[in-house]
Structure formats: structure tokens, C-alpha cells
Amino acid sequence: xxxxxxxxxxxxxxxxxxxxxxxxxxxxxxxxxxxxxxxxxxxxxxxxxxxxxxxxxxxxxxxxxxxxxxxxxxxxxxxxxxxxxxxxxxxxxxxxxxxxxxxxxxxxxxxxxxxxxxxxxxxxxxxxxxxxxxxxxxxxxxxxxxxxxxxxxxxxxxxxxxxxxxxxxxxxxxxxxxxx
Amino acid sequence: xxxxxxxxxxxxxxxxxxxxxxxxxxxxxxxxxxxxxxxxxxxxxxxxxxxxxxxxxxxxxxxxxxxxxxxxxxxxxxxxxxxxxxxxxxxxxxxxxxxxxxxxxxxxxxxxxxx
Numbered sequence: 001x002x003x004x005x006x007x008x009x010x011x012x013x014x015x016x017x018x019x020x021x022x023x024x025x026x027x028x029x030x031x032x033x034x035x036x037x038x039x040x041x042x043x044x045x046x047x048x049x050x051x052x053x054x055x056x057x058x059x060x061x062x063x064x065x066x067x068x069x070x071x072x073x074x075x076x077x078x079x080x081x082x083x084x085x086x087x088x089x090x091x092x093x094x095x096x097x098x099x100x101x102x103x104x105x106x107x108x109x110x111x112x113x114x115x116x117x118x119x120x121x122x123x124x125x126x127x128x129x130x131x132x133x134x135x136x137x138x139x140x141x142x143x144x145x146x147x148x149x150x151x152x153x154x155x156x157x158x159x160x161x162x163x164x165x166x167x168x169x170x171x172x173x174x175x176x177x178x179x180x
Numbered sequence: 181x182x183x184x185x186x187x188x189x190x191x192x193x194x195x196x197x198x199x200x201x202x203x204x205x206x207x208x209x210x211x212x213x214x215x216x217x218x219x220x221x222x223x224x225x226x227x228x229x230x231x232x233x234x235x236x237x238x239x240x241x242x243x244x245x246x247x248x249x250x251x252x253x254x255x256x257x258x259x260x261x262x263x264x265x266x267x268x269x270x271x272x273x274x275x276x277x278x279x280x281x282x283x284x285x286x287x288x289x290x291x292x293x294x295x
Binding site: 069070071129130133134167 | 269
């Protein structure tokens with residue numbers, strides 16, 4: 001497609017990129033709360049709502065998370081840890097490591113956050129390469145919360161070009177028409 | 181090679197201390213947490229993590245030595261930084277880079293032995 005896409009949702013989807021380097025300035029908590037608001041509107045299998053969103057914006061906590069997260073280049077100004085609430089899973093009879101919807105819902109919530117952040121001019125980087133036990137300790141998570149994904153957040157650094165190599169398969173390559 | 185062998189050899193040659201204790205702590209944290217993530221991540225990630233750690237160590241080493249040693253470490257660190265992301269875009273190129281880097285290490289060892 002050439003030129004700007006005037007469909008706002010499609011434009012946001014196609015313009016969003018991962019930000020890996022952030023400016024030092026901290027994010028206002030009202031901004032972070034807006035991102036959680038986006039997450040709460042994500043679809044959830046059976047409306048089960050099995051996840052909690054742990055927000056970290058204290059530099060010492062972020063340093064500790066960075067230390068045990070090989071997928072993180074340096075501590076971001078803030079992050080949201082999308083966590084499975086194991087107690088809620090048990091209460092609802094969800095077998096957490098068998099029911100794939102538990103992780104599907106992590107993805108839908110994270111995507112809402114990524115798109116909302118993009119709209120607000122906030123850079124974001126989803127991260128799954130981290131030690132779960134290490135991050136749980138760094139964020140002082142209760143045993144009932146298991147971190148599944150970290151969303152690094154902050155204003156993009158001036159050196160962040162947003163032009164990381166990005167490969168996308170074509171629609172033809174991705175699509176199998178069931179009736180053909 | 182056993183760690184004790186490395187220590188013995190270190191005492192026999194010029195010994196620019198490369199790591200401060202905080203740097204060692206950070207590197208060990210990276211390696212240990214990488215060991216943890218290697219339990220569940222796709223198999224192409226563990227070599228990436230090891231290469232990442234090697235790049236971090238090479239970067240530090242380059243700052244602590246001079247002359248030919250500095251050139252070796254600086255070039256190695258730069259090449260790792262430039263190529264480690266091939267893991268995401270070009271798996272065959274990533275594997276080739278690892279093998280080439282291994283040969284490069286052997287060449288460096290020979291160069292040192294020939295001095």
C-alpha cells in the first residue's frame with residue numbers, strides 16, 4: 001500500500017514499531033493507567049480475566065528486572081508485567097499450563113497496550129526473554145502472580161529511528177483460502 | 181580447560197584485570213538468567229545469549245587493554261554487535277557467523293602463541 005492509510009486503526013497497526021532504546025524521562029502514572037485501560041478492553045476467553053498488570057516505574061526495581069532479563073537492552077523508564085493470576089485460574093478451574101487461552105489473552109491485552117502506546121507517542125517493546133523467578137523477585141510479586149510478558153515503555157530515545165529491519169510476509173504468503 | 185588452568189596461565193603472562201566486581205556481577209546475572217530462559221525459549225536463542233554475553237565481555241576487555249589486544253577485542257565486540265541480530269533475520273547467516281567467530285578465536289590464539 002502506498003501513501004497514508006486514513007483508517008485510523010489500520011494506520012496505527014501498520015505504523016507501530018518496537019522501540020528498544022528510550023529517553024531517560026519518566027512516564028506519568030496517568031499515562032500508564034491509560035495503557036492499563038486499553039488492556040482491560042482486550043478480549044478474554046470466556047471473559048475469564050485471568051491476568052493482572054503489574055506496573056514498575058521505580059528505577060531500582062527496573063534495574064533489578066533488567067539484570068535478570070536477557071531480552072532487555074537497558075532498564076526502560078517503566079514497564080508493565082502482564083501476569084497470570086494463578087489463584088484466579090484455580091478458582092475458575094482453568095488448567096494454566098494446558099489451556100492455551102491463558103497465553104492468548106496475554107497477547108490480546110499486550111497488543112491493546114502496544115497500540116494505545118503508539119497512539120500516545122509512547123515507545124514500547126514486548127519482552128519474553130526474562131527469568132520468571134528473577135522478575136517475580138525483582139517486582140516482589142506474590143506467589144499467585146506469574147509474569148508472562150514484560151512491556152517496556154518510555155519515550156523513544158532521540159537515537160531510536162524506529163526503522164529496525166522489519167520483515168512482513170505478504171498476504172498471499174500468509175493466507176490459505178479454505179475453499180480453494 | 182579447567183578454571184584452575186586459566187588461573188595458572190594468567191599468572192604466567194601480562195595480566196590486565198578485565199572485570200570489576202560489579203561488571204562480573206552483571207555478566208553472571210545475564211548468564212544465569214539466560215540459563216533460565218534457555219529452559220523454555222526456542223533453540224536458536226541460547227547461542228544468541230552466549231554470543232551476547234561474549235560481546236559484552238569483549239566490549240569491557242577492549243576498554244582495559246592496549247595495542248593489538250585492544251584492536252582484537254574492539255573488532256570482535258563490534259562484529260558481534262553487528263551480527264548477533266542475524267538470529268532473527270538470517271538463521272543460516274547467524275550460524276555461519278558463529279562458526280567464523282570460533283575460527284577467529286583459534287587464529288587469535290595462534291597469533292598469541294607465535295609472539
